[in-house]
Amino acid sequence: EFHLHPKKVHFASDGAFGKFDRQQLQRGFQVYKEVCSACHSLSHVAFRDLAQLGYSEAEVKAIAAGFSVPGTDPNTGEATMRPGTPTDYFPKPFANDIAARAANNNAVPPDLSLMTKARHNGPAYVYSLLTGFTEQPAELLKEFPEAKTPSGLHYNPYFANLNLAMAPPLTADGQVEYGDGTKPTVDQMAKDVSAFLIWTAEPKLEKRKQTGWAVLGFLLFATILGYMSYRNIWAGKK
Numbered sequence: 235e236f237h238l239h240p241k242k243v244h245f246a247s248d249g250a251f252g253k254f255d256r257q258q259l260q261r262g263f264q265v266y267k268e269v270c271s272a273c274h275s276l277s278h279v280a281f282r283d284l285a286q287l288g289y290s291e292a293e294v295k296a297i298a299a300g301f302s303v304p305g306t307d308p309n310t311g312e313a314t315m316r317p318g319t320p321t322d323y324f325p326k327p328f329a330n331d332i333a334a335r336a337a338n339n340n341a342v343p344p345d346l347s348l349m350t351k352a353r354h355n356g357p358a359y360v361y362s363l364l365t366g367f368t369e370q371p372a373e374l375l376k377e378f379p380e381a382k383t384p385s386g387l388h389y390n391p392y393f394a395n396l397n398l399a400m401a402p403p404l405t406a407d408g409q410v411e412y413g414d415g416t417k418p419t420v421d422q423m424a425k426d427v428s429a430f431l432i433w434t435a436e437p438k439l440e441k442r443k444q445t446g447w448a449v450l451g452f453l454l455f456a457t458i459l460g461y462m463s464y465r466n467i468w469a470g471k472k
């Protein structure tokens with residue numbers, strides 16, 4: 235009873251007519267880049283995919299170059315890091331799971347590419363998790379004293395285990411600075427990054443919905459045509 239359902243939250247991409255709000259996706263990407271990418275990878279997304287959010291070729295190049303990706307030294311063939319290019323995928327922030335665990339109280343931060351699909355009611359879940367860190371309720375401790383949040387973990391009623399190894403990543407209004415005049419409140423940043431993660435998990439969402447309408451239109455047309463043919467063929471027969 236202490237584990238809560240995600241909060242109700244609306245996204246522009248919701249519903250049968252849903253479309254991405256590209257301004258919002260750009261803001262959400264900014265939150266990912268400036269906050270989440272310190273710990274979470276985005277392995278299914280390539281920098282060039284960001285063109286779909288409305289970034290120009292030059293902007294994509296600059297964003298990619300701002301990340302270090304694993305490569306090989308052309309002279310020695312040894313593994314080394316190099317600046318990203320548009321065809322590279324977002325790099326992992328830790329060299330391996332051992333390093334990831336060492337930095338995160340023995341938990342590995344999961345890849346976020348498909349997170350909004352992996353969890354039930356994913357977009358609302360991510361939003362709720364980010365805005366849901368709180369004190370443990372007194373009733374919980376009274377009923378289950380052994381459930382006290384261990385040191386190094388953080389209480390969050392939207393997380394299935396109630397205690398998770400991620401510290402609240404969004405803690406202060408203005409943590410990122412938006413270029414489009416939107417006020418970067420914690421709530422807004424959480425919404426924007428959740429919207430961005432809807433896109434990473436299903437970049438073809440708009441196409442899918444448009445295709446659905448075209449299919450319905452065709453089926454309606456075919457049904458009417460079929461009915462009219464039926465009437466025509468059987469006209470005059472008793």
Ligand code: HEM
Nearest residue numbers: 269270272273338341342343344349360398399400403427
């Ligand atoms: C887990 C989102 C920033 C470390 C998670 C989960 C989500 C998430 C959705 C998965 C919860 C689940 O398994 O259901 C985000 C977002 C961030 C962000 C959107 C940026 C706004 C960070 C940062 C760190 C971090 C900066 C490290 C300092 C972790 C760890 C876990 C985790 C260690 C695993 C927790 C556990 O299983 O106990 N995060 N995160 N996250 N995150 Fe983050």
